[in-house]
Amino acid sequence: MTIGIDQIGLYTPNWYIDLRELARARGDEPDKYTIGIGQDQQAVAPSSQDIVTMAAAAARELTIDTTKLGLIVVGTESGIDASKASALYVQRLLGLHPWVRALEIKEACYGGTAGLMMARDYVATHPGQQALVIASDIARYGLATGGEVTQGAGAVAMLVTEAPRVLALADDSVYYAEEIMDFWRPVYQDTALARGKYSTEQYLAFFKRVWAQYQRQSGRTVADFDALCFHLPYTKMGLKALRLALPAASAVQQAELTARFERSIQYSRRIGNIYTGSLYLGLLSLLELDDTLTPGARIGLFSYGSGAVGEFFSGTLVEGFTAHLHRADHAALLDARTRLSIPDYETLFRDKVPYGPADYSSDPAFFAGPFVLTGVSGQERQYRTN
Ligand code: HMG
Numbered sequence: 001m002t003i004g005i006d007q008i009g010l011y012t013p014n015w016y017i018d019l020r021e022l023a024r025a026r027g028d029e030p031d032k033y034t035i036g037i038g039q040d041q042q043a044v045a046p047s048s049q050d051i052v053t054m055a056a057a058a059a060r061e062l063t064i065d066t067t068k069l070g071l072i073v074v075g076t077e078s079g080i081d082a083s084k085a086s087a088l089y090v091q092r093l094l095g096l097h098p099w100v101r102a103l104e105i106k107e108a109c110y111g112g113t114a115g116l117m118m119a120r121d122y123v124a125t126h127p128g129q130q131a132l133v134i135a136s137d138i139a140r141y142g143l144a145t146g147g148e149v150t151q152g153a154g155a156v157a158m159l160v161t162e163a164p165r166v167l168a169l170a171d172d173s174v175y176y177a178e179e180i181m182d183f184w185r186p187v188y189q190d191t192a193l194a195r196g197k198y199s200t201e202q203y204l205a206f207f208k209r210v211w212a213q214y215q216r217q218s219g220r221t222v223a224d225f226d227a228l229c230f231h232l233p234y235t236k237m238g239l240k241a242l243r244l245a246l247p248a249a250s251a252v253q254q255a256e257l258t259a260r261f262e263r264s265i266q267y268s269r270r271i272g273n274i275y276t277g278s279l280y281l282g283l284l285s286l287l288e289l290d291d292t293l294t295p296g297a298r299i300g301l302f303s304y305g306s307g308a309v310g311e312f313f314s315g316t317l318v319e320g321f322t323a324h325l326h327r328a329d330h331a332a333l334l335d336a337r338t339r340l341s342i343p344d345y346e347t348l349f350r351d352k353v354p355y356g357p358a359d360y361s362s363d364p365a366f367f368a369g370p371f372v373l374t375g376v377s378g379q380e381r382q383y384r385t386n
Pocket residue numbers: 029031032033035036037077107108109110146147148149150182183194195196197199200203231232233234236237273275304305306
């Protein structure tokens with residue numbers, strides 16, 4: 001049975017900042033942000049957008065036969081509740097039927113991949129059933145922190161089915177886990193803590209380890225891949241990992257993998273880190289912006305979640321895959337966004353849903369997108385369909 005990604009949806013909030021402007025405001029060289037880090041813009045989520053509204057908006061792009069849906073899983077590391085799963089809010093907002101397992105997965109940025117693998121196993125053991133996997137996150141480090149340039153917001157939704165129409169997943173995952181303190185977020189705060197340089201070293205060490213083991217286990221080498229996609233906390237990070245795999249490739253293939261990597265980072269350059277969804281944002285960018293990949297092409301995917309878990313796996317493109325993408329809609333989504341000045345972004349960043357029991361109203365001036373969080377009343381989040 002072939003199982004994989006049948007459809008992919010995307011959502012990112014309606015506001016962004018220009019990172020050259022942010023660099024000037026922080027007293028940094030703009031080239032450090034656009035070349036050294038590899039980011040041009042950063043999505044900014046107002047308080048009326050959270051992981052639920054973004055997850056539902058991304059999933060709304062998919063055509064779901066709700067009678068076949070047996071699993072809804074949201075991967076996130078910026079969850080809104082320590083107990084209740086965001087998947088339940090998504091189920092209600094989208095009007096999905098109740099005969100499902102609905103849950104949330106957490107392991108930093110690896111949560112999206114954990115959800116995808118759970119979905120694959122679910123479909124394998126429940127023939128005819130489908131699974132909805134959504135990776136939704138708001139990456140917040142804080143104003144004028146080292147991590148600020150690597151923030152972002154957005155969600156990627158994937159429908160996992162038998163006989164998928166976009167990417168058939170191979171059963172070739174290699175994964176590795178080790179407890180380390182490179183990045184974490186204690187439950188009492190909404191900004192992450194990171195040992196920046198150490199986290200980048202660990203990302204590369206995990207990639208080297210799982211890539212070497214993958215090659216031993218599968219018998220495949222870099223020559224077997226038409227493209228490589230990476231978790232993209234910022235695009236330079238993925239480039240550093242790609243450079244570890246390239247030396248074993250021929251000159252022709254090095255050029256091809258590099259050109260395709262460039263296409264895979266374009267959405268991330270404009271959105272930033274969306275944690276659990278970043279790898280899949282890269283995959284989407286590659287599929288929608290590359291016109292050289294053909295059915296049967298093998299794509300390698302490296303997932304990394306701090307804390308930390310790394311996984312390498314692959315998939316092959318399915319005949320007719322381009323017909324099931326939403327390239328024009330995603331170009332419009334990105335192009336229609338409103339640019340914020342840095343002072344306005346700072347104001348928006350500070351206006352957040354409190355980590356406490358007080359009631360709260362989101363600013364209606366920022367009610368955009370298919371779903372909004374209007375506020376919190378009696379410690380319950382209030383969602384509205386626009
Ligand atoms: P930093 O100290 O601001 O940056 O931290 P830097 O001084 O290391 O400079 C960055 C690059 O810019 C360097 O290039 C500089 O040379 C270059 P590199 O040596 O890396 O190739 N540079 C310039 N280039 C051109 N023109 C210039 C210029 N000046 C300098 N004028 C850091 C950067 C990413 C560490 C920071 O932003 C941070 O802490 N971010 C958050 C942590 C993070 O993203 N870690 C990534 C790995 S962990 C991960 O991926 C998991 C995660 O997604 C979450 C999860 O799983 O839970 C984070």
